[in-house]
Amino acid sequence: QSALTQPPSASGSPGQSVTISCTGTSSDVGGYNYVSWYQQHPGKAPKLMIFEVHKRPSGVPDRFSGSKSGNTASLTVSGLQAEDEADYYCSSYAGTNHLLFGGGTKLTVL
Amino acid sequence: QVQLVESGGGVVQPGGSLTLSCAASGFTFSGFGMHWVRQAPGRGLEWVAFIRYAGSHTYYADSVKGRFTSSRDNSQNTLYLQMNSLRPEDTGVYYCAKDFYGSGFYPTTLDSWGQGTLVTVSS
Numbered sequence: 001q002s003a004l005t006q007p008p009s010a011s012g013s014p015g016q017s018v019t020i021s022c023t024g025t026s027s028d029v030g031g032y033n034y035v036s037w038y039q040q041h042p043g044k045a046p047k048l049m050i051f052e053v054h055k056r057p058s059g060v061p062d063r064f065s066g067s068k069s070g071n072t073a074s075l076t077v078s079g080l081q082a083e084d085e086a087d088y089y090c091s092s093y094a095g096t097n098h099l100l101f102g103g104g105t106k107l108t109v110l
Numbered sequence: 111q112v113q114l115v116e117s118g119g120g121v122v123q124p125g126g127s128l129t130l131s132c133a134a135s136g137f138t139f140s141g142f143g144m145h146w147v148r149q150a151p152g153r154g155l156e157w158v159a160f161i162r163y164a165g166s167h168t169y170y171a172d173s174v175k176g177r178f179t180s181s182r183d184n185s186q187n188t189l190y191l192q193m194n195s196l197r198p199e200d201t202g203v204y205y206c207a208k209d210f211y212g213s214g215f216y217p218t219t220l221d222s223w224g225q226g227t228l229v230t231v232s233s
Contacts, residue, residue: 003154034218038155045205045223046147046155057221089155091220097160097169099145099217104154 004029004090004102011108012080020105022073022090028100030071034093037066037075040104041086049088050075077107085109112136112222114206119227126196126231132189132206132224140164140184143209145220146191148229150202159191160209160217169217174200196231203228 005023012018022029022037029035035053038046048057050066053073063078073092077084090102118130132144146158159180161168168180179192189206203226210219 036219038220040155045225046220047223048210048219048221051210051219051221087154091155091157093216093218097216098171099157099160101147101155101157 114224
């Protein structure tokens with residue numbers, strides 16, 4: 001099982017929207033609705049931002065949204081703020097009792 | 111609130127062993143599956159292991175299967191990761207994390223994370 005594919009970097013200006021993709025296969029992203037997104041600031045632990053493709057845990061701003069089409073999931077951050085600058089990782093259940101992470105995307109707020 | 115505190119990291123020679131612990135509080139530990147995830151320096155996240163809430167089943171990434179063993183003591187609210195035959199590529203920060211689903215059977219969603227403990231495998 002290979003890691004899910006994410007772009008290494010993404011950027012946007014404050015107030016803009018940015019979308020980060022996460023591409024897998026029909027055996028992981030395309031096969032299950034257990035796609036999650038995590039935010040990680042430098043030197044900090046990851047934080048769950050989206051689960052089950054599009055659901056937000058309590059306390060996560062609604063500026064963060066998730067979706068999926070086929071084997072590709074997406075995280076959209078609307079109304080970009082300076083504090084959104086971080087690394088973002090997707091994950092997906094991959095069957096056979098395995099979990100896969102994406103390689104991570106560094107989001108820069110210009 | 112949920113608190114997870116890892117310990118046991120350090121420097122170990124290739125081929126050596128190390129046991130990590132994760133002390134949990136703020137939730138019913140015995141009701142949730144738990145994960146180990148690692149992050150090599152400057153690299154991304156890698157899922158390592160998942161143990162079901164009762165400890166009856168454990169699942170591992172192919173990269174550690176046969177070398178790492180996850181266990182838990184629900185009476186002590188503690189999760190463990192026994193690491194044997196360590197390799198330089200096992201170097202990284204090891205996080206324990208709580209699964210979102212109570213009594214979940216499979217590794218799906220990590221909703222709370224510890225701050226991690228650093229493991230360095232080097233001669």
